[in-house]
Amino acid sequence: MVNWSTLDTVFLDMDGTLLDLHFDSHFWLEHLPKRYAEQYNLHPQQAKETLIAMIMAERGSLNWYCTDYWSERLSVDINQLKAEVSDRIGYRPHVPDFLATLRRSGLRSVIVTNCHPDPLALKLSRTGLDKHVDAIISSHELGKPKEDPDFWRDLGRKIAYRQQHTLMVDDSFPVLESARRAGIGQCLAILEPDSKQAPNPQHPDIPGIRHFDEVMPALRLHQALPSK
Template identity: 75%
Template sequence: MVDWSTLDTVFLDMDGTLLDLHFDNHFWLEHLPKRYAEHHDLHPQQAKDTLIPMIMAERGSLNWYCTDYWSDRLSLDITRLKAEVGDRIGYRPHVPEFLQSLRKGGLKSVIVTNCHPDPLALKLQRTGLDRHVDDIVSSHDLDKPKEDREFWQALATRTRYRHDRTLMVDDSFPVLESARDAGIRQCLAVLAPDSRQPAREPHAEIPGIHHFDEILPALRCLAPAKGSTRV
């Protein structure tokens, strides 16, 4: 599923890959409509019927992920509202062990996320995730979402990597397709990003896992053969 022996770098999505997507799904589908209804004196279902099409219309764009954009458009402090349900932020299964094994194996680990810097700071504060990886890059710093093939060109100006020696792990099929089309040789899909929702069907061309324990044994076998990160 993953040829660890050919890798120098592992790019990792955050929400739905390292962290449980339940937080984000709960916020956008339940908590935000509730607060929006209170703010505009609407019935909760009426708020949902207004918000969901508005949000979905931005899917795949940088606006879809931008806290500032939604704060301005909805006249609500999105970062503050996210903090209200911050107790739902948490790791997906086996993530700490996986990150530890990447480090022991001498592989460079970089979180590559579409998350806006403000909620990113909240999630790092809650999880300490930044202590377990070598770098974190937000697409907002590069002005392109990961779904855009040009993102990967811009990423190369921020963190050095070789396409043929890099693995991208993400729960988004469009992002993985974008990475693959940009030349990243190995891609891996996470099929169970939300702990409260059923797993998705696999991608026709990109291998997938439900949890990291499915690939940990092979990674751990690699660890003694490497002393340090090679890039």
């Protein structure tokens, strides 16, 4: 599923890959509509339908992920509202063990996320995730989301990497397809990003796993092999 012996860099998505997507799903689909309804004296269902329509219109763009954009657009403090439910932020199964094994293997681990820097800081403060990887890059630093084909070129100017010796792990099929078109050597899909939702179907061309324990045996074997 993953040929670890050809790799020197592992790019990792954060939300839905390392962290449980339930936090974000709950926030955008439940908590924000509730608080928006309270602020504007709307029926909760009306608020939810209005917000979902607005959000879906931005899907795939950087605005989709930008808390500054949504705070201004909705006249609410998105970061404050996220902090209200930050107790829901947490790791997906087997992630700490996977990251520790990845580090012991000598492979470079880099979080490559569409998360805006403000909620990113909140998530790092709750999890300490930054202590377990070598670097973190937000797409907001590059001015374009991972879905953009030019993202991967610009990422190379931020952090040098060899495309054919890089693995991208993400729960978003559009992101993985974008990475593959950009020449990333290997891609791996996370099929169960949200602990409260059913797994996603398998992609026809990109291998997928539900949890990292499925690739841990091969990674440990790679770790145990003598250096070339």
